[in-house]
Amino acid sequence: MLDAADRTVFTEALRAPAGFRLDQVIATTYTLDLVALLTLPLSFTLASGDGINEAGRVDPVALLEALRRHAGRISVFCQGGCIAAPRRGQLLFGYLEESVIEAKARRNGGVFHPKVAVVRYSADLRDPRAAEDHERPDPNAVKYRLLCGTRNLTFDRSWDTMLALDGELIRDRPQVIRSNRPLAAFVRALPDLACRPVDARRAKDIVQISEELLRVQFQVPPGFSNYADDLVFWPIGVDAKDVWPFEGRTDRLLVMSPFADKTFLDWVKEQSNVCALVSRPEELDFLAAAAFEDIESCYVLSDAAESDLREDEAAQSQTASGPAENSDGEITVEPSAVSLRGLHAKFYVADCGWDARLWTGSANATEAAFSANVEFLVELRGKRADIGIDSLLRQDAQKGQQDKRVRLIDMLVPYRRAEIERKPDEVEKRLERTIDQVRRQLVDARLIAYCQADAEGRTFRVRVESAEAAAAPLPAGVECAIRPVSFAPDNGVRFTRISGQLASFKSLAFESLTAFFAVTVTASEKSRKLTQEFVLKLPLDGAPADRDARLLLAMLSNRERLLRYLLMLLEGADLDLRGDGQGKGGSWGDWNSLGSFGIPLLEPLLRTLAEDPSRLDHIERLVQDLEKTEEGRQLLPEELVMLWSAIRAARGADANLRKQGGRVAA
Numbered sequence: 001m002l003d004a005a006d007r008t009v010f011t012e013a014l015r016a017p018a019g020f021r022l023d024q025v026i027a028t029t030y031t032l033d034l035v036a037l038l039t040l041p042l043s044f045t046l047a048s049g050d051g052i053n054e055a056g057r058v059d060p061v062a063l064l065e066a067l068r069r070h071a072g073r074i075s076v077f078c079q080g081g082c083i084a085a086p087r088r089g090q091l092l093f094g095y096l097e098e099s100v101i102e103a104k105a106r107r108n109g110g111v112f113h114p115k116v117a118v119v120r121y122s123a124d125l126r127d128p129r130a131a132e133d134h135e136r137p138d139p140n141a142v143k144y145r146l147l148c149g150t151r152n153l154t155f156d157r158s159w160d161t162m163l164a165l166d167g168e169l170i171r172d173r174p175q176v177i178r179s180n181r182p183l184a185a186f187v188r189a190l191p192d193l194a195c196r197p198v199d200a201r202r203a204k205d206i207v208q209i210s211e212e213l214l215r216v217q218f219q220v221p222p223g224f225s226n227y228a229d230d231l232v233f234w235p236i237g238v239d240a241k242d243v244w245p246f247e248g249r250t251d252r253l254l255v256m257s258p259f260a261d262k263t264f265l266d267w268v269k270e271q272s273n274v275c276a277l278v279s280r281p282e283e284l285d286f287l288a289a290a291a292f293e294d295i296e297s298c299y300v301l302s303d304a305a306e307s308d309l310r311e312d313e314a315a316q317s318q319t320a321s322g323p324a325e326n327s328d329g330e331i332t333v334e335p336s337a338v339s340l341r342g343l344h345a346k347f348y349v350a351d352c353g354w355d356a357r358l359w360t361g362s363a364n365a366t367e368a369a370f371s372a373n374v375e376f377l378v379e380l381r382g383k384r385a386d387i388g389i390d391s392l393l394r395q396d397a398q399k400g401q402q403d404k405r406v407r408l409i410d411m412l413v414p415y416r417r418a419e420i421e422r423k424p425d426e427v428e429k430r431l432e433r434t435i436d437q438v439r440r441q442l443v444d445a446r447l448i449a450y451c452q453a454d455a456e457g458r459t460f461r462v463r464v465e466s467a468e469a470a471a472a473p474l475p476a477g478v479e480c481a482i483r484p485v486s487f488a489p490d491n492g493v494r495f496t497r498i499s500g501q502l503a504s505f506k507s508l509a510f511e512s513l514t515a516f517f518a519v520t521v522t523a524s525e526k527s528r529k530l531t532q533e534f535v536l537k538l539p540l541d542g543a544p545a546d547r548d549a550r551l552l553l554a555m556l557s558n559r560e561r562l563l564r565y566l567l568m569l570l571e572g573a574d575l576d577l578r579g580d581g582q583g584k585g586g587s588w589g590d591w592n593s594l595g596s597f598g599i600p601l602l603e604p605l606l607r608t609l610a611e612d613p614s615r616l617d618h619i620e621r622l623v624q625d626l627e628k629t630e631e632g633r634q635l636l637p638e639e640l641v642m643l644w645s646a647i648r649a650a651r652g653a654d655a656n657l658r659k660q661g662g663r664v665a666a
Contacts, residue, residue, distance in 0.1 A: 011043035013147055013164055014119060019137040021124035024205055025074045026187060027117040028103075028376070029153040030362070032078040033336045034086050034485075034516065034535070036153055037096055040074065041066035060092070061565050064555050067095040069618075075202050076153065077103045079112040080195045080443035083535035084154065084336035085518040089486035094551045097515040098202075100537050103193040103374075104443060105237055110372030114235075115362045117147040118187055120209055126612070142169040144216045146183070148361050148378045150346045154336075158344035159305065159411075163360050163378055165231075167218035176214035179228055184213040186235035186376060193238070193374060195443055196539070223386045224358075230381035236363060237374040244370065245359055245377050246271065250350035254389045257346045257365035259283055262291040264365045269294055272350065276393060279365075280343050284415050285422040297393075298415040301343050305411040349389050356388035357381050431530035434475050434523040441472050442519060442536060445498045451513065451542040460513060462505045464538065471499035477524040485535060486512040492520055511554055513547070515540050549628050553635065562635060563600065569618045570604040601640070605647060613651060619644075 016022055022044040039058060044066070080102035086093075103112040121144070123137040144167050151160040188210035191198040198206070220226050234245040246253075250272040255265075258280050268274055275296045277284075284298060292298065347360040361377035363369040385391065392408040446467040451460050464482060466472075474480060474496060481492030482503050493503035515537050522531040544550060556562050608615050623644055626632030 010117075010147070010149070010151070010153070010162075011040060013145075013162060014040070014043050014117070016044070016121045016124070017143060017166070019124060020121035020141075020143055022070060022073060023120040023122040023142075024209060025117060025119050026077075026190070026206060026209060027075070027153065028077045028112070028114040028190070030079050030111065030113045030115070031082045031084060031152045031154055032076060032100065033084045033152075033154040034093055034096060034100075035090075035336055036155055037074075037076060037099070038063070038067075038090065038092055040153075041070035044070050060555065061561060061568055063092060064552075065565065065568060065618075067092060068552075068621075071095045071099050074099045075101060075198075075206070077101045077112065077190050077194065078153070080104050081439035081519075081534050081536060082111075083516070083537065085533040085535050086336040086485055089484070089512075089514065091511055091551065091554055093485065093514060093516055094547070097537065097540075098199070101190075101198060101202075102195040102443065102537055103190070104195055105372065105374045106193070106239070107237060107372045110237060110368065110374065112193060113362050113369070113373045114186075114376035115149045115151060116186075116376045117145075117149075118183075118209060118213070119145040119147070120212070121145070126614070140171075142171075142212070143167070144169065144213065144218075146218065146378075148376065150344055150360065150362060156344065157341045159301065159342065161345045161347055161360055163221070163380075165218040165220065165378075167216040169212050170215050170217060173215045177217065177228070179231055180214050180216060180218075180233070182235050183233040184210045186233070186238055187213060189235075189238040196446070220380055224380045224382040227381075232379035234359070234361070234377040234379060235374075236370060236376065237372065242371075245379060246348070246350070248357075249352040250357070251353065252351040252389055254278070254349040254392065255365050256343075256348070258343050260287065260291075260365040261367055262288055263367035264370065265291050265295070267370075275389060277365075278343070278412060279415075281415065285418060286424050289417075289421065292417075299412040300415045302411055302413045306342065349387070349392065351384050351388050351390075354384055355381060356384040356386075358387055427525055427528050428530065431523040431525060431528065434478060435521050435530065435532050437475060438478055438480065438521050438523075439534065441474075441498050444468070445472060447502065447517075447536060447538050449515065449517065449538040449540050451540055451544075453542075453544070454507075457544070458510070460508045460510070462508055462513070463501055464503045464517065465501045466499050468499065471497055473497055475523075479522045479524075481520045483518055484508070484512060484514045485516045485518050486514050487518075489518070489520070489533075492518070510544070510550055513540065513543060546629060549625055549632060552622075552625055553629065553631050556635065559635065559637060565622070566601060566619060566640075567604065569615070569622070570601070570608050601643060605643065609647060609650060616647065616651065620648075 014022075014025065042058065042063065076099055078100065083100070083102075105112050120142065123139050123141045125137075125139060146165040146167075147162060148165075149160060149162040151158070151162070187206060191203050191206060218231060220231055224230070232245075234243060236243045236245075246268060250268075252275045253268055253272040254276045255268070255274060256278040260277065260279050260283060265274065265277070273296075274294065276299065277292075277295050277297070278299045281300045284300065346362065346364055347358060348365075349359075350357045358380045359377045360380075361375065363373075363375040363377055369375055380387070393412075394407075394409065448465055448467055450463045450465060452463075453460050462484070479494065480496075481494045483489070483492040484505065487505075493505070495502040516535050517538055518533055518535050520531065520533045522529055556565060605616075623636070626636055
């Protein structure tokens, strides 16, 4: 268990099993990186790899198709005011606006902190993996995957854990699975925790998933007990009820958490022997000496574990300084903020006689996590010999050369406390609290971005106003500025009160319209200053009704990209993103010397019509979207219009013949 060599990434964990395709994703996170979310749909569209090449770049045409197919299926709830400000704006962020839902805790002082993803997969009889390695699934089969992690939806390079539980929906089960009720209630409560009303379609999907979860039989990982009562879901803070997951027998307890406080440690000491505490060295340094009483051992990550993360981070940072879009049209994938590293995992292990219990999830070992925040933990049970504390912390002298596992203890070293007790920087803590106060004020102000087009509809004026009547003055010593994320940081407009109109932006091009607004807050105390930047997602009131169609036009921009897009749709999901134009099944050629537009399309169109006509649905959707506007109709070459009319006629004839038991020969 917890083999450090057994690593995965979130995108890999989301990929559909053989014979299935993505249907819905409901995810929760504390902080959110828009660039990370932007690339997430690639994991559902591409058959292998994550769609990002070795240089950290992605083809915008592939990214556009992934977003058009899947952004509407993804709902991400994050803490209001905790979206990281991207280093530069991206036109494609427009496809994420409906997917991002800001939320907040019900209790004062708490935050929305869970890190859960519930994924629904439906049967895909066209998936070639099912034919190769598996029996084809029932056409009505539905599978679920629950991912309970300790990491936010960001590019952080920290040590985290993730629990993956797979299960199948049993529709005809007469009774609900009792142990799943807390999970279903957590999912159903998410719209009630949102800062703004969730649109009706997403709310309906969330209700459906919460109801289906009551009849999903999850399978636990090897080494854990699979009895019904040995898998327990612990949502915390979704209602007024106090939740304490550590009830029951706990003889010895191991606590791993990047953050810990004396209050929590005192709570668990009342019912158990805390034999080990694993945390960050800086966190342990700031704990009062009294907090360590009755704790047998304290550990921190070893230099080897830290250097492993630094090597990963250095490899990634080599590509983080490139342009937003290079000369080949590729988009550079780079974190929006400085990535966290070090220990970030949170789990708790208790020995209970011959058995053991393990909790993993978002909750830190702090008072706030269990009394104010919204959190989520999953409890697993098993034999002490398999998952107990000694299995994690025992140095195995008999470990043979064939055992390549890296145990938890192999990554740790004993913590040595400095002789002089360190104290936190109180000024910095006050500045952080002041910025958090402003962040909450802005979230509670229910800001709205009002758009007004000019007479020709080409440029827009955008006003950011508060929907709250009561004025909220900024704390003393605070300066604030706001800007659309499509603007450079030095173009922010300062405001002094959180009421009425905060800012106005004139002559915005359509490409600059966005629901994401970056806020810069600087708090000062005497000679000290602290600046933080974050993003708020605001409703766009008065945005063009045809905004989706115009976004599509802005991304395709010319017939070269349109042809590239069409060929990608025809070649399927196995897209090579090296930028050399080589796709599965043949060469896409030199974009500057294609000559007649219809010639490169004719053969793949006819082949797809004969072999897999349903794939043409994506092209039909694209053509229909382009036909909605005059600019889109101008982008469509006459050759393509004529060719597609013939394809439409053939598909219509094929559909009629199918009803009669025949088929058109291509």
